[in-house]
Amino acid sequence: MCPDREILSAYFDGEIAAPWEREIAAHVATCELCRERLSRMEETRSLLKEEEAQACRAPMERVRRRILAHVPQERQRLSAWRRQVSLPLPVAVLAAALLLTFGITLAVLATRSTMGYIRVTKVPAGGTEYQFAVPYDKVEALLKSMGGADANIESVMTIPKNVKLVPVGEPRMGKANEFPRKKP
């Protein structure tokens, strides 16, 4: 007697345990009708596998397009500079405090330095004066990298050794008539 459709389907799916599985296998080996049913089941399974892949592709693509259509255009093209990052509040506060401390330290160091500054001023003659003052050791390194202070010096004048010169202010330059006390 042939097994009914449900039992044969369960056998096809490997859901029948021994010894019934062996019994059905022995029957199928001798029954043309059952072999034909199993063959149809096999065809149906293959057909479903192929169609499943093709049938899913189109709906998935439609869904993807719909999602993208709802995402704002700017967000898609947002550069790294404009991208927003969310931080926990304590971390953001800590970062801001660190930045502030760093800035204040830099400002204090800059104002404390007596020898390091750049100053640009308009001179009465109509020109511009640029003053630089930097620590000695840094200047030496700078000049070394520039090829030395003595490079391309055309004339050398030697001041007598008995003349002890003392700076009385910052270097100044201008037209002779700007310095009325001097009568060269």
Added chain:
Amino acid sequence: MITRRRSGIVPLLLALAVAHTHAQAQAADTDPKEALQELLSKALTVTVSARVLPPDAQEETPIWNAESTKLTLPGRSIKVRLDGENVRIYLICTPYLQDDGEVLLLAQGQVWFTESQDKENRYFSTFYSIPVSFGEKVLFFPLGLSDADTQQKNHFNIEVEIKIVPYEKKQ
């Protein structure tokens, strides 16, 4: 699109080549003597005089002076170095001719100064741009300009004078 771009570049390259060849031909025709004369007509004489003045404000006779005269061209710098026992001064002057016939003097002064063995060294670098007429004197005080108070402390004053005039061939 690429073809269109090429068609625009080719005439441009041809025009440049023709212009270059024309310029070369013209340069070859220039007489070296004329070229030298043209160069000398733009040459400038820069005189740099340095002097150390005594502390007494009334005394104008320098206790030391030196002068250097250099021939240069607009845009080409002349360099002078003054060496003292505790000071070294660099003066780099670059004159430029302006459209109105006057000169724009770009000057850089560098001062290296050592107070004494146990004190710190100082360095000052200053740039100036000063429009001047031919023959007009420019003064540079590398160690500052002393006032009456500092002069009473017996400090010497050093000043450097710069004067620019057109080059004149000596007969």
